[in-house]
Amino acid sequence: MKRESLLKKWFPIASSSDLVRRHVFHAQLLGREFAVWRADDGNVNVWENRCLHRGVRLSIGINQGSELVCQYHGWRYANRTAGCTYIPAHPADAPARTISNNTYSAREFLGMIWVGEEAIDKNFSYQELSEKTVLRPVPINAPMNVVSKGLLKEYLDQNHDGKLLEDGSLEVTLGSDRKINFFVQPQDSKLSVVRGVLNKNLNKKERYIFLKNQNFLIERFKDRIEDTVKNLILDPMKPEISQISKDISEIPKSGAGGRTADLRVEVFQKALTSEGVVSLKLTGISGDLPSFQPGAHIDVHLQNGLIRQYSLINGPGETDYYQIGVKLERESKGGSDNIHNNVKVGDVLAISEPRNNFPLRRDAVQTIFIAGGIGITPLLSMSQALDSMGLNFELHYFVQNEQEISFKEILSKIEKNVILYKGLSPKSTMTKILSVLSSPGFAKNLYVCGPSPMLEATLKLASDLKWPDEAVHFEYFKNTNEIDDSSSFEIELARSALSLNVPSGKSILEVLRENGVDLPSSCEQGACGTCKVGVIKGSIDHQDVYLNSSEKADDDVMMTCVSRALSDRLILDI
């Protein structure tokens, strides 16, 4: 029995009933181990049973409903994609790279979970039965082919009709309308599991007698066949352990990190969620979407050529679709207007992979979210993540009126943590925020997202109340500062030994691009943090709204799209 010849075939590896809520099941097929777990949304995950970090079995991990947590260092992996969403050793950093454990596509049919290491979906030929009774799986210490042939003989000897089907499974006829299909799962070269299913629902009494009889027959067969092969020595199968890609095997450098391939998504739902705000749900054209961290955003490439950033609203593990909320801006330059008026269900859009410039720490004793209007979007994703982990948070949501409340269905899931404020004047808004922020404390974290005036007033308040900078996190929609690009200066690129002149009227980013140095960028107005580079020497004229004041004071990173030099010369770490 050659391992290679069986990799493309589908085999059952677990019973549906093995996947108890919040449990991780250890399965094996052709020598390869799998961690099999059902998420709370019903999705069955079949992953290689090995955390890519240090090789510990994931079957000893914890199923938290939408994420699986490795017990060794607490890394969290998302439902469906197995993408890493959180590394506790580095809580303030969003994992800079897409780290994903190896996943296998799985099917649930006939009360069993089916997998093939290299099987493709269209080869799956099993039909669900309208009526069925699933037999208890029986492990047998014998090779698969010995078990299939022997089991057939066992039933033939009992005067039942039976045959080996083309796919290697067994069909046994017990009477005019009763048929059992047996599937033999090759766990390893000399270990198989017999899994059977009868094409009938049975009442309690019939069921008891039927299962008892079949169990007796298979157990007797097991003893007999194990005896005949007891002297057979076979080497265990050795599945290859695949390498990971080069860029994720190295320790990440801080700083740059560009976007890679664009994704194609289809709009499958578009609905008005509140006055002037549409909710879009997007599915991947080719299956599941990459995993994301709470707070992440995507770039949406619109049909009119514009690129806009929108935060994902999704809760943890929701990688079967992305959801965004788009507010129609009164002074729309064509972005939100295009989405509201032109994009329709069925349209295909190009989007970037999710990127996170607004990472959520999951280590706070208490997390306070303050949202103004459409600023609710990233905070919804964060709230759901903390909620799923049972961590303490408050979501303070400021809106003009009842009609402005967006995403009520998500808010209702976290109802007990939401405090709504309707129709407050700017002044009384700040009075409320003052009382919310009044007691900064050890291990409290604050996240703010909303219109610039509210955001700035809140940040100032936090600073006056002595909230430490590193506990205050914010995301601007845009930079409303007036950019002063009148200075001119030299830049020197430390890693490429290039010196360039930045004239007034041009940004560092533009000058770099003109000279063939392509840096990732997104908003190009100092708000998103994408074009951040390290600064080795020189004094920086920070004009962005991405860095906080202590990061600005450190003078060692800058946003190349808007910030400039105070000194004659800057040495950049690129």
Added chain:
Amino acid sequence: MFQTTNNSKFVSDVPRNNTFSENDWHILSSFWHPVAFAKDIKDSPVSAKLLDVDLVIYRTSKGISVAKDICPHRGTKLSAGWISNDNLVCPMHGLCFDGGGTCTKIPSVNRDNVRIPPRLRLQSLKVEERYGIVFTSLKEEPIWPIPVWPGIEDAKNKLLHFPTDTWHAAASRHVENFNDVAHFPWVHKETFGGYENDPIPDYEVNHTDYGLTFDIPYLEEGNRFPDEVEGFERNVVYTYQLTFPFSTIIMISPVDSDYVQYFADTVCPVSAHETKIFQVATDTTGNPDFDTLSKETLMINNEDKGFVESQHPEDLPLDLMEEIHIPADRMSVEFRRTLAKKFGLGAPLVN
């Protein structure tokens, strides 16, 4: 049934059931490795295994000796014998060997002053007894020194030797686990723990003459130090010094006192996936309490054991592309890189 007639058993040092790659075996056999605690070698021979080679350890008036566990006469295991008249006696024909491995008596030869052939001697190995641990090397000239452990080498301090244990895991996997801080809050919940949410700060790993070193601050949950400082948690600094290939000392210094605990771990690669652990500790009191510290140590080891035995591939991947590394893994990455680059371990098999 029969060996060929060409003395094949003397052709190679590599043992018959070698579980290492031949390249790795030759490299690892040129280091010192621990094989026993000296206190456990009393008045009868003890068997041990190092790199799949069976060894006998015995004590005579000259001290502790280590030899391959095979009688040169008929291949019997000498560890099944006994000590008599300051000699190791083979249980099969009673041949006697002194501490240097020389045969001193063949009882079946009924003559005085018989000339014993010089080839009739044990394959004795180099032995060093240090810190109460018996170190040996399968090669005549070990290429790397025995670890020098601050605090523990100080004769004033009482040394504690903890009960040994065997892990079904590669020695290198054990060493990486011993040098990893990021797993503390996850794995050591029932002992000194720490907080799952505390980040691991950036740290630097430096190369030394003997291996690698780094230090890192950490907040421990609970208070396990006998320095009379009160508190339910303690800020400490861990200083690690690794001596290639498999020895590490960790110096644990609470920041608010002068107390330092010196905890050393050195392991014997019994076979590729079997590792025997030797741990020695002392502290700045000079007189640490055995009961308290050994109970804690055994609990900590048991917390680790299940995880390290669960890691696969069982062999440590020296190709950095086989696992994922984050900044907290700087030490592990440097360890892997150096084992491969400096010593040539994990080289691809030559066909």
